[in-house]
Amino acid sequence: MKRKTITLLSVILTICIAFSVTHHLLGRNTATLTEILASRRDPEIEAKLEAMTLEEKVGQMFMGCFYNGTPSVETVNRYHLGSILLFSESFKDNDKTSIRSALDAIASGSDIKPIVAVDEEGGTVNRVSLFPEFRSEPFKSPRELFAAGGMDAVIDDVHEKNLLLSQLGINLNLAPVCDISQDPDEFMYSRSLGQNAVVTAQYTSKVVTACLDDNMGCCLKHFPGYGNSKDTHKGIAVDNRPLTQLEQNDFIPFIAGINAGAPAVLVSHNIVSALDGKLPASLSPAVHRLLRYDMNFDGVIITDDLSMKAISQFIPDTDSAVSAVMAGNDILCTGNFKEQWEAVVSAVKAGKISKQRIDNSVRRILLWKKSMSLF
Secondary structure, three states: OHHHHHHHHHHHHHHHHHHHHHHHOOOOOHHHHHHHHHHOOOHHHHHHHHHOOHHHHHHHOEEEEEOOOOOOHHHHHHOOOOEEEEOHHHOOOOOHHHHHHHHHHHHHOOOOOOEEEEOOOEOOEOOOOOOOOOOOOOOOOHHHHHHHHHHHHHHHHHHHHHHHHHHHOOOEEOOOEOOOOOOOOOOOHHHOOOOOHHHHHHHHHHHHHHHHHOOOEEOEEEEOOOOOOOOOOOOOOEEOOOHHHHHHHHHHHHHHHHHOOOOEEEEOOOEEOOOOOOOOHHHOHHHHHHHHHHOOOOOEEEEOOOOOHHHHOOOOHHHHHHHHHHHOOOEEEEOOHHHHHHHHHHHHHOOOOOHHHHHHHHHHHHHHHHHOOOO
16 A cells, blocks of 8 residues: 555646646756756776767767668777667567677677667567577557556566677666557557556656666656657658647656656657647657656667668758767767768868767767666
8 A cells, every 4th residue: 555655646746747847848947957968077987088089979969870781890880879779670580699799799899888779669679589599479558468467567577678688788778658549540559558648647657767776777668758749750740739738748757757767868850839839749849858857867868760761751861860969969879880980070170060069969878878787
């Protein structure tokens, strides 16, 4: 009974915070964030920053997407990639031993070990458990698990998933999905929990806690809420819902996850007109100010894949990388990291992006890596 009472109180607090967040959008809480930044200076991190070249720092800001296999040590080192994202082709025709060996080689061959990420949401988005060499059957979606066994079944599944990924040398699962969808016609329906904002907030908080307990990286997505947007993999998507609906629904699970200690938030590519009617959320300074200053999130902000058509149809690849940094992202997720890495390096050298801006992002990334024992 006591645990249930505490959970209920935490959800009520989350809802209250969600309502208060957007009521002071014009009065940015910059002082609080400045204090957080100052208090998190770590001598080891500062020493690493001081010793790194510009090229190495920019490389830490890239999550290279490897759609067709596992990267070589040479590729990771050539671009100083801070993270790599693996897809199903990396696991096809492989087994646990071969994957672990390949990822150990990358880790041991890198000056700073990269974060190794997958999208193992369960249900329609699995990369590892699709293949019987890794699991007897693919992980079920949180929606299916919740319907069959409630929150306990969902969290048991999270722990099992974390154990499998850890055994392979993977340290970041790009989950949980915090989006709210109860309409089967919406793109995000099958990937969401399928519950209201309060229950989804409980789910988000519990998943983050389970991942922190297991030393597995997690990431809240897709901020500021996918809603009824079309598939951003296929083209530009616009969300015209009013701000009040975002306040009362979409923001609540993200705030719950942040309060639970989520280390990262992934920002979507849909244009959320209530926040910024011109730019996709991932390229919008307004959306990032909401996350940083109004929700007091000082973890790592990650873009959704910049190679997706919602971005490539909107802005050229190299320009999107520079715009993403200027908007406030820390990690740029993309398959086109070679050209985009060069573009960001050039933008810093030309004075378009400040060195301090780069240092702020790399500091957050290195702090996250230290918390995951990657040093």
